[in-house]
Every structure is written in C-alpha cells, then in structure tokens.
Amino acid sequence: MNRTLEPELMDDPLQAKVYAEADFLAENQRFVELFREYFPDFSQGHIFDLGCGPGDIPVRLAGLLPECRITGVDASRPMVDLAEQAVRQAGLSDRITVRCERFEDLAGANQADAVISNSLLHHLPKPLQFWHKLRLFVKPGSPVLVMDLLRPESPEAAQAIVDRYASGAHEILRRDFYNSLLAAFTEDEIGSQLAQMNLTRLLIDVPDDRHWIVGGIIY
Ligand SMILES: C[S@@+](CC[C@H](N)C(=O)[O-])C[C@H]1O[C@@H](n2cnc3c(N)ncnc32)[C@H](O)[C@@H]1O
Numbered sequence: 001m002n003r004t005l006e007p008e009l010m011d012d013p014l015q016a017k018v019y020a021e022a023d024f025l026a027e028n029q030r031f032v033e034l035f036r037e038y039f040p041d042f043s044q045g046h047i048f049d050l051g052c053g054p055g056d057i058p059v060r061l062a063g064l065l066p067e068c069r070i071t072g073v074d075a076s077r078p079m080v081d082l083a084e085q086a087v088r089q090a091g092l093s094d095r096i097t098v099r100c101e102r103f104e105d106l107a108g109a110n111q112a113d114a115v116i117s118n119s120l121l122h123h124l125p126k127p128l129q130f131w132h133k134l135r136l137f138v139k140p141g142s143p144v145l146v147m148d149l150l151r152p153e154s155p156e157a158a159q160a161i162v163d164r165y166a167s168g169a170h171e172i173l174r175r176d177f178y179n180s181l182l183a184a185f186t187e188d189e190i191g192s193q194l195a196q197m198n199l200t201r202l203l204i205d206v207p208d209d210r211h212w213i214v215g216g217i218i219y
Contacts, residue, residue, distance in 0.1 A: 001154050006179040008123045009076045010053070016078035018172045020054035020086075031118050031147055032060045038215045039143040043067055045113025048137065050103040050130070051120025055083030058098075059090045061116070068113075069095050075102040104129055109136045114143045121148045122184040131197040138218045146214045149184035150206065158182055161210055187212055 010016055035042075044067045049058050052072030062070055074080050080100040087096045103120075115138050121127055134144055152158045158181040166174050185193070187206055194200055194214065202216040 001151065001182070003151060003185070004179075004182040005125055006123065006176075006183040008125065010079055010123075010176075011076040013078040015172055015176065016054065016076060016082055018170045019079075019176070020056075020082045022169060022173050024056060028056050028060055028118070031057060031116075031145075032064055034147075034213065034215070035061065035114075035116060035143075035145050036064055038145055039114070042114060042143055045069075045142075046071065046111070047114040047116060048073060048106075048112040050115060050117040050133075051123070052083055052098065053079050053119070055086040055096070055098060057116065057118055058083070058096050059086055059092060062090075062092050062095050070097075072096065072098040073101055073103050073106065074098070075100065103133055106133065106137060110139045112138045112142060114138070114145075116144070117146045119148055119180070121146065122180050127185065127193055128197060131193055131199055135197060135199065135218060140219050142218055144202065144214075144216065144218050147211055149180055150210055150212050151184040151186050151189075152181055152210075155182065165210070181210070185212075190214060 043065060047068050047070045049072045052058055052074050055072055058070045058072045072083050077100055080098050083098045087093055115134055121130055124130055152161060158178055161181060162174050162178045166177050187204060190204055190212055194202055202214050205213045207213060
C-alpha cells in the first residue's frame with residue numbers, strides 16, 4: 001500500500017482535546033523509559049521534543065530526569081495550549097518550555113543536548129527535512145530517540161489495528177489513528193531516509209506490530 005498523507009498539523013481544537021484526553025499512558029511511559037534504557041548515562045542538559053503535542057511526554061521525561069530542561073515544539077496552537085496547561089498542572093514550568101513553532105523554523109545549530117520525537121514523522125510531507133534538522137540541531141555526540149507508527153500492508157490491515165487497539169476510543173481518535181497508519185512509513189523507508197541523510201549509525205527497531213523506533217547518538 002502506498003503512503004496517503006494526512007493533514008500535517010493537528011490544529012482543530014476538538015481534535016487536539018480528544019488526543020490529549022486519550023489513554024496513551026502506557027505508550028508514553030514506555031517511550032520515556034526507553035530513553036533512559038538507551039542512554040543510561042544521560043542525566044543533564046537541554047532536551048527538545050519535536051511535535052510535542054499535548055505535552056505528556058515532556059512532563060513524564062522531566063519526572064525521570066530531574067536535572068534536565070525540556071523544550072517542546074509544536075506548530076498547533078491548540079496543542080501548545082494543552083501542553084502549557086499540562087506543564088503548569090505538573091508544577092514543571094521552571095524546567096519545561098513549550099514553543100508554538102514549526103520544527104523546520106527552529107533557529108541555530110548545535111542547540112540541543114538530546115532530541116526526542118514521538119509520532120511526528122508520519123505527519124510530514126517531506127520527512128528528510130526532519131532528519132536534516134535533527135542532524136543540524138543536536139550537538140555532536142548527543143542522544144536522539146524517535147518513535148512512530150509503521151504503515152501496514154493494506155487499508156484492511158490498518159483498520160484491524162485500529163479495531164484491536166482503539167476499539168472503544170472516540171470516533172475522532174479512531175479516524176486519526178487510521179489516517180496516521182496510512183500516512184506512516186515502513187521500516188525500509190525509514191532505513192532509506194537514514195541512509196540518504198548519512199545517519200546509519202542510528203539503529204532501527206520494530207518492537208511490536210505498529211511502531212518503529214530509531215535511536216542512537218548523532219555525531
Ligand atoms: C500525533 S501528534 C504527537 C504528539 C506527541 N508527540 C505525542 O506523542 O503525544 C503529532 C504532532 O506533531 C505536530 N506537528 C506536525 N507537523 C509539525 C511541524 N512541522 N512542526 C511542529 N509540529 C508539527 C502536530 O500538530 C501534532 O501535535
């Protein structure tokens with residue numbers, strides 16, 4: 001099945017609210033714990049979360065890494081509002097900042113001590129821009145951890161995944177999940193993107209039936 005793009009930004013207020021209220025607890029917790037497993041010696045510095053959405057991942061990561069600062073970046077105003085609210089509620093405003101900005105427009109090079117990103121890449125019409133920015137934006141020798149959905153082989157397989165993992169979820173969330181699966185990349189496509197950007201030191205893992213993870217140190 002070929003890739004079918006979905007709208008890049010999640011800037012409909014109801015869509016953002018439904019996403020923020022969805023139960024991603026286990027998935028988000030697994031992502032931040034993976035960061036610690038991949039990079040057990042990383043404990044200080046400025047981490048950027050590209051496409052941070054409603055901010056649950058930065059809040060969880062700040063809890064695990066009490067000496068880190070985190071900047072979440074998302075170009076959707078409703079998502080940024082929700083993320084700012086989550087940060088305030090967690091009492092983490094001194095360590096987490098949220099910026100309403102396209103990651104492509106982030107200024108400067110060698111700014112980040114680490115970059116994380118979950119479920120952003122499948123939104124992008126031009127995924128190489130993401131890997132390019134990552135390369136430019138992290139200091140050499142810094143950790144990166146990127147996770148996203150895997151594109152299934154057919155629309156029927158995508159629908160089966162939605163039914164299996166989001167059976168009782170809000171209709172908007174089910175619609176977005178289905179569209180995201182159709183817009184996602186295959187493991188081969190991710191491998192080819194990394195090769196084109198000279199990022200083959202980063203390792204690709206496929207931990208389950210619907211995700212890929214790319215992690216490692218960028219030099
Ligand atoms: C599926 S959400 C993932 C949110 C969060 N990372 C999480 O795991 O819960 C993807 C987010 O990426 C944002 N996004 C898409 N394209 C973007 C871009 N070019 N720059 C910044 N944010 C972008 C969307 O607005 C959306 O909030």
